[in-house]
Amino acid sequence: MLHFSCDFCGKDLLPGGAARFVVKMEAFAAADPAELTDADTDPDAVEEMARLLRAQEEAGDDPNPTLAHKKLRFDLCSGCYEKFLADPLGREKVEFDFSEN
Numbered sequence: 001m002l003h004f005s006c007d008f009c010g011k012d013l014l015p016g017g018a019a020r021f022v023v024k025m026e027a028f029a030a031a032d033p034a035e036l037t038d039a040d041t042d043p044d045a046v047e048e049m050a051r052l053l054r055a056q057e058e059a060g061d062d063p064n065p066t067l068a069h070k071k072l073r074f075d076l077c078s079g080c081y082e083k084f085l086a087d088p089l090g091r092e093k094v095e096f097d098f099s100e101n
């Protein structure tokens with residue numbers, strides 16, 4: 001049986017129980033068009049770039065994994081979903097109690 005729990009607070013989200021909300025996010029480095037040079041728009045260069053990118057994706061060794069293209073998916077309970085919508089970037093984590101040294 002599929003079991004879901006809230007990715008934020010850990011509450012069980014049982015089928016027929018608490019409502020479950022799904023948040024999907026996609027994060028990736030934006031290419032800045034201003035940085036394109038004539039060489040970048042040369043069809044051969046674009047094709048070569050695409051080939052390199054495909055090769056890199058297939059090899060799976062991103063030189064900077066922390067900046068890799070990421071697709072994220074979260075299952076949230078209604079309460080956390082509401083909090084997420086109110087503050088999607090978590091800029092106001094006031095409810096967290098960070099322990100002070």
Ligand SMILES: [Zn+2]
Pocket residue numbers: 006007008009010011076077078079080081
């Ligand atoms: Zn929750």
